[in-house]
Amino acid sequence: MAQKTYAGKSLEVTDDGYLVDPSKWNEEIAKEMAKEEGIELTDKHFAVLKFIRENEASLTIRKVGNSGIVDIKGFYALFPGGPLKISSKIAGIRKPTSCV
Amino acid sequence: MTEKKDTKVKKVAIICAKGTIEDVYAALVMANGAVMEGMEAKLFFTFFGLDAITKKYMNKLHTGTVGNPAMRMPGGLPFPTLLGVLPGVEAGVSAMMRGQMEKLDIPRVDEFLDMITAGGGEIFACKLAVDMFKLKKEDLSDHVIDIITIGDFYNMAGGDGSQIIFT
Numbered sequence: 001m002a003q004k005t006y007a008g009k010s011l012e013v014t015d016d017g018y019l020v021d022p023s024k025w026n027e028e029i030a031k032e033m034a035k036e037e038g039i040e041l042t043d044k045h046f047a048v049l050k051f052i053r054e055n056e057a058s059l060t061i062r063k064v065g066n067s068g069i070v071d072i073k074g075f076y077a078l079f080p081g082g083p084l085k086i087s088s089k090i091a092g093i094r095k096p097t098s099c100v
Numbered sequence: 101m102t103e104k105k106d107t108k109v110k111k112v113a114i115i116c117a118k119g120t121i122e123d124v125y126a127a128l129v130m131a132n133g134a135v136m137e138g139m140e141a142k143l144f145f146t147f148f149g150l151d152a153i154t155k156k157y158m159n160k161l162h163t164g165t166v167g168n169p170a171m172r173m174p175g176g177l178p179f180p181t182l183l184g185v186l187p188g189v190e191a192g193v194s195a196m197m198r199g200q201m202e203k204l205d206i207p208r209v210d211e212f213l214d215m216i217t218a219g220g221g222e223i224f225a226c227k228l229a230v231d232m233f234k235l236k237k238e239d240l241s242d243h244v245i246d247i248i249t250i251g252d253f254y255n256m257a258g259g260d261g262s263q264i265i266f267t
Contacts, residue, residue, distance in 0.1 A: 065218075073218040082136060099132075100129070
């Protein structure tokens with residue numbers, strides 16, 4: 001565990017950089033976390049992040065693709081280099097454990 | 101002490117030569133898992149593995165109910181091989197397996213190929229096996245980029261941090 005400062009707040013994060021307490025998350029934190037991943041968040045990103053936070057318990061790429069917000073190709077384009085992992089991190093939830 | 105230096109896996113080249121549910125899904129899950137991690141993935145289907153990319157068969161794969169000592173009844177009792185030879189048993193067991201996977205949000209083969217290619221994964225068919233089974237390009241899934249030789253496939257499989265996996 002480590003401490004990291006996002007949006008002026010010192011937050012506890014895992015070794016992989018995921019927020020330990022998802023309830024501390026806000027959109028300003030998301031923007032700064034996204035910047036670290038080289039992503040500038042748009043409204044589309046935020047719509048996906050909202051869906052991800054609401055479906056944390058059974059999150060899969062397929063579910064995001066069927067969300068009606070973005071298709072799978074679009075999901076890869078929004079969060080390049082590992083969409084489920086990176087979007088979960090920016091959404092302030094735990095690291096996903098799904099293989100699909 | 102020598103310092104341990106791991107080279108990250110950056111690319112996987114997966115060869116699927118068998119057409120049972122478990123062999124095909126092993127290859128698909130590995131390829132999808134790679135693109136999900138931001139790795140490059142290339143899939144090569146050969147021999148009976150071609151069923152997984154043949155339009156007519158891809159969503160109707162079966163699992164073998166004969167000669168599989170790990171096969172069990174629902175509840176965990178051993179599944180006698182002699183039962184596996186009865187008409188309809190293989191189809192029933194296969195349908196049950198597909199149903200279980202659906203519950204875990206594991207898609208059908210055609211949708212799985214959609215997911216893999218949406219993430220940048222590439223699908224190839226083996227020329228030798230395609231010729232042997234007398235298949236044509238139009239018999240195969242539209243996701244198949246090309247029908248190539250194993251030599252061609254090896255030539256795409258190289259590079260720092262790349263692995264070849266055979267299922």
